[in-house]
Amino acid sequence: MTILDKLEQEYLLRTIESGVGLTERRQLFLWTQGAFQALLPHEIMLCVTLDGTGAVDHVECLHRAVLDRAALAQLKADVAPALVTRWQAERAMPTVINANDIALRATGMDHALVHGSAQQGAAGTVFALLGMPSRPDARHVYFLQLLLPYLHLGLLRMPVAASARQGADSAPARPLSGRELAVLDRIRAGHSNEEVARQLGISALTVKNHLQRSYRVLGVANRAHAVARCMALRLL
Structure with missing residues (x-):
């Protein structure tokens, strides 16, 4: 006490x-x-x-x-x-x-x-x-x-x-591409950019570029928020 x-x-x-x-x-x-x-x-x-x-x-x-x-x-x-x-x-x-x-x-x-x-x-x-x-x-x-x-x-x-x-469930500015969703799905699983790059056969810089474009589309600032938005929108 x-x-x-x-x-x-x-x-x-x-x-x-x-x-x-x-x-x-x-x-x-x-x-x-x-x-x-x-x-x-x-x-x-x-x-x-x-x-x-x-x-x-x-x-x-x-x-x-x-x-x-x-x-x-x-x-x-x-x-x-x-x-x-x-x-x-x-x-x-x-x-x-x-x-x-x-x-x-x-x-x-x-x-x-x-x-x-x-x-x-x-x-x-x-x-x-x-x-x-x-x-x-x-x-x-x-x-x-x-x-x-x-x-x-x-x-x-x-x-x-x-x-x-209130904006968490609003539709994104455009549909995410298949590759952008593939990157975010692996980020959700806890993989680093380098691990995602190896899994998808692309460079880590390309992974980073996909993430940056996804952030702009979703209106978020980081990967945790991006995954949360995708989950809320049932995209993953």
Whole structure:
């Protein structure tokens, strides 16, 4: 049982009271920079919505650290899906991730704490707190569990997340070619570009080009989202 001191109780009550009714990205960001920081200090929060298969559907990045465009794109396209996979591998329980973990290594940050609302292989939300000043302990885990419902509702109410979910089942700009679908089907099975190239008798660069064209057609930014869209559209 976690016993809170008087100051922690005050911070928690203040965070809960101010977390009711979050509906916009700016509101969610400001909320996480107030008393929330006293309980769960962090530099970056990745807010991830999962589709009906448990795959990454949309990523919001709330950050107090200065990030360039390339770093932001990497966090959304690579780091967020990797952290979600690690969390899912831990049976959707609060997960502490250290710098030596491959999912976090590219960020240059020492610690992360990940937890979400989704069941295995189902729709929901996942939140990853990166750049915490020390290794997350049992108290941090407890605070995240308490505040998860407010994070979850705040993300689902955001217009950007809502529009992404509404567009998930819309038809692509054009039908995907047979070769594009063949590449995506093998990506879904977990194969790398080089493995797909060997299987289809083409170069890894050609595989990459097929993927880039598929992303544009599907309106997505990465392979996990592309596979999720194809699954939602019953193309694979």
